[in-house]
Amino acid sequence: MSLLEIKNAKLKLDDKDILKGLSLSVNSGEVHAIMGPNGSGKSTLSYMLAGRDGYDLESGEVFLEGQSLSDMEADERARSGLFLAFQYPVELPGVGGMSFLREAVNTRRKFLGEEELDHLAFVKEARKVASKMFVKDEMLKRAVNVGFSGGEKKRFEILQMAMLKPKVSILDETDSGLDVDALKIVSDGVNAQRNDENAIVVITHYQRLLDYIVPDFVHILSDGNIIKSGGPELALEVEKNGYAGLINAA
Amino acid sequence: MLHNVRDNYIISVKDHVSKFEEKSFRKLASNDFKSWPSPREEAWRLSRLGVLSRKEITPITPNFKKPISFVSKLNGSKIIRFVDGAFREDLSSKLPPGLSLNILGEEDSLRCFHKFKNSNLKDHPSTNASFSCTPSILKLTIEKDIKIKDLFEIIYEGGDDESSVHPALYIELKDNSSITIIERFNHLSSLIMPLQLVELKKNASINSLKIFNDNQQSYNLSANCTFLSEKSNYNSFSLIKGGLFTRSETHAYLKGEDCNLNLNGVYLSSKNQHHDLTTAIYHDVPNCTSKQIVRGVLGGKSTGVFQGKVRVAPDAQKTDGQQMSRAILLSENAIANAKPELEIYADDVICAHGATVGEIEDDQLFYLKSRGIPEKKAKKILITAFLRDIINESVEESIKNFVFEEAELALSDIISTEI
Numbered sequence: 001m002s003l004l005e006i007k008n009a010k011l012k013l014d015d016k017d018i019l020k021g022l023s024l025s026v027n028s029g030e031v032h033a034i035m036g037p038n039g040s041g042k043s044t045l046s047y048m049l050a051g052r053d054g055y056d057l058e059s060g061e062v063f064l065e066g067q068s069l070s071d072m073e074a075d076e077r078a079r080s081g082l083f084l085a086f087q088y089p090v091e092l093p094g095v096g097g098m099s100f101l102r103e104a105v106n107t108r109r110k111f112l113g114e115e116e117l118d119h120l121a122f123v124k125e126a127r128k129v130a131s132k133m134f135v136k137d138e139m140l141k142r143a144v145n146v147g148f149s150g151g152e153k154k155r156f157e158i159l160q161m162a163m164l165k166p167k168v169s170i171l172d173e174t175d176s177g178l179d180v181d182a183l184k185i186v187s188d189g190v191n192a193q194r195n196d197e198n199a200i201v202v203i204t205h206y207q208r209l210l211d212y213i214v215p216d217f218v219h220i221l222s223d224g225n226i227i228k229s230g231g232p233e234l235a236l237e238v239e240k241n242g243y244a245g246l247i248n249a250a
Numbered sequence: 251m252l253h254n255v256r257d258n259y260i261i262s263v264k265d266h267v268s269k270f271e272e273k274s275f276r277k278l279a280s281n282d283f284k285s286w287p288s289p290r291e292e293a294w295r296l297s298r299l300g301v302l303s304r305k306e307i308t309p310i311t312p313n314f315k316k317p318i319s320f321v322s323k324l325n326g327s328k329i330i331r332f333v334d335g336a337f338r339e340d341l342s343s344k345l346p347p348g349l350s351l352n353i354l355g356e357e358d359s360l361r362c363f364h365k366f367k368n369s370n371l372k373d374h375p376s377t378n379a380s381f382s383c384t385p386s387i388l389k390l391t392i393e394k395d396i397k398i399k400d401l402f403e404i405i406y407e408g409g410d411d412e413s414s415v416h417p418a419l420y421i422e423l424k425d426n427s428s429i430t431i432i433e434r435f436n437h438l439s440s441l442i443m444p445l446q447l448v449e450l451k452k453n454a455s456i457n458s459l460k461i462f463n464d465n466q467q468s469y470n471l472s473a474n475c476t477f478l479s480e481k482s483n484y485n486s487f488s489l490i491k492g493g494l495f496t497r498s499e500t501h502a503y504l505k506g507e508d509c510n511l512n513l514n515g516v517y518l519s520s521k522n523q524h525h526d527l528t529t530a531i532y533h534d535v536p537n538c539t540s541k542q543i544v545r546g547v548l549g550g551k552s553t554g555v556f557q558g559k560v561r562v563a564p565d566a567q568k569t570d571g572q573q574m575s576r577a578i579l580l581s582e583n584a585i586a587n588a589k590p591e592l593e594i595y596a597d598d599v600i601c602a603h604g605a606t607v608g609e610i611e612d613d614q615l616f617y618l619k620s621r622g623i624p625e626k627k628a629k630k631i632l633i634t635a636f637l638r639d640i641i642n643e644s645v646e647e648s649i650k651n652f653v654f655e656e657a658e659l660a661l662s663d664i665i666s667t668e669i
């Protein structure tokens with residue numbers, strides 16, 4: 001059974017068709033890349049999956065481990081194992097990083113029937129994961145994403161992913177705004193979490209990220225639909241010929 | 251036609267001062283107390299007092315034996331107490347060297363009165379009513395070069411539901427002195443009209459925290475007039491949570507160069523409360539900074555008002571004045587008004603202001619929910635953070651937690667009904 005199943009998803013924003021019957025099936029253990037030009041609907045797809053208000057499907061359906069998401073709010077989807085790494089992580093002034101992480105992690109643990117972590121156990125765990133992501137302790141003491149650099153924000157997203165241990169992770173342009181060193185750290189962090197039980201959907205505009213996070217499948221998104229799917233070689237084709245050639249051929 | 255109504259309270263103030271001489275400051279003040287401000291006056295348009303002219307209230311005669319039972323939450327603070335608006339030396343702490351308390355005589359009181367009368371608080375109802383009816387004006391002096399390390403708490407309490415109380419405090423910080431003062435308004439009275447005059451001499455510095463927590467039927471019309479000399483600092487934070495109607499009005503006159511003023515505040519309003527933070531900042535000289543951050547959280551049918559005037563005189567070049575207000579409405583029936591008023595007559599200045607009224611930010615709420623946190627919990631986190639953020643920025647380290655706990659008490663009331 002697939003971990004994530006999108007069936008003929010149609011979605012309008014402001015009366016404009018954005019997703020136009022998109023289908024995608026992602027099995028456990030797989031990494032899928034969705035590539036597409038700006039404005040093709042990549043972030044819309046990620047918000048739709050995560051359950052953002054205003055991004056309800058007009059028709060079609062999405063299943064997470066066989067369970068329909070249509071009646072589930074964003075928080076319930078997340079507790080069930082869906083994770084979205086934001087293209088633009090949101091600043092939360094006054095919300096301390098450590099207490100935010102703890103709230104999120106314990107909410108997920110409770111859902112899974114695991115014991116909640118007490119303060120000390122949690123801090124220990126967070127520090128361990130943070131050091132792997134080169135996130136300094138000092139950053140966890142600050143307010144979430146406030147005054148973080150672009151690279152710090154992305155590392156903090158992947159840190160959250162590592163701590164929440166989701167079934168399906170959607171990474172929306174996690175490479176944007178990263179220099180080569182930061183890209184390497186973030187990719188290593190993602191790769192460390194690949195296993196047979198979960199799945200990752202990497203959304204990106206550029207091929208570059210896929211040198212580091214090597215996908216099993218690549219899909220080209222254009223104007224609200226997947227117009228072509230293939231293996232990693234498809235990404236190289238985009239790199240060489242740009243999107244225009246592929247889109248015209250479709 | 252408010253002016254022609256026979257106003258019981260105004261008459262009772264006149265009765266109260268009848269035994270004093272014509273030229274006494276009390277008589278002068280009561281002669282000027284002719285009416286309540288009309289809603290046609292811009293300063294009172296959003297905070298109306300009409301109901302006060304129909305109330306049966308008289309100025310209190312302080313009971314110097316009244317027992318009280320206030321327990322401080324701050325370890326080892328020095329305490330100054332006012333009961334029924336009167337200073338109670340018997341209930342107050344002994345003062346450390348370099349600091350003194352005096353009850354002003356007629357002449358000094360008159361001088362104090364004139365300082366208010368020369369300011370734009372001259373027509374404030376508390377100016378006239380409280381100079382008429384205060385038991386006495388207490389002056390707190392911090393001597394030159396004295397830096398007070400102890401926290402000072404000033405507790406205002408007492409009163410009853412048929413009377414008005416009139417505490418009056420004059421704080422003078424001499425050159426290079428500094429102090430942190432926490433004022434708590436915990437009255438039971440119908441009408442509370444605190445007066446405060448603050449004078450900061452050269453390089454003096456004060457951290458001032460005011461917590462308005464009078465009982466739920468009361469009106470508090472606090473009036474503060476502050477003068478800053480060269481290189482002085484006034485860092486003020488008001489937390490308004492009590493009363494039926496609480497208006498904290500502060501006028502600050504920046505009279506010396508290189509002085510620095512923060513006038514921040516939070517109001518937490520529920521049920522049918524009306525909370526008002528009104529400020530006026532007068533930049534009269536160059537090279538000063540002033541900053542204001544005001545936040546409100548409102549539930550029920552409450553209303554919140556922030557009025558912030560900043561005037562930059564033609565000579566006040568290189569002024570840096572910032573003003574930001576934001577209110578979060580948790581109920582459809584709550585209202586928040588923000589009225590910035592910038593009058594800038596100098597050209598080389600930085601003055602920024604912004605005001606927003608709205609709900610919790612969508613994208614923040616979605617971010618928390620996308621991490622599995624349920625909506626109610628996410629809202630609580632965000633509102634608490636909204637307050638924690640401004641308290642962290644405004645309040646001195648040693649009292650941050652105390653202020654936050656005081657805010658959280660009121661906040662949890664609002665949240666439990668609205669979320």
Ligand SMILES: Nc1ncnc2c1ncn2[C@@H]1O[C@H](COP(=O)(O)OP(=O)(O)O)[C@@H](O)[C@H]1O
Nearest residue numbers: 013014016018037038039040041042043044045
């Ligand atoms: N709130 C909105 N209302 C109307 N149109 C929107 C809204 N948000 C995005 N769009 C439009 O939807 C299309 C897809 O946007 P988006 O999903 O952000 O693309 P991508 O992430 O691929 O760059 C764009 O044409 C964009 O202008």
Ligand SMILES: [Mg+2]
Nearest residue numbers: 042043087173
């Ligand atoms: Mg996007």
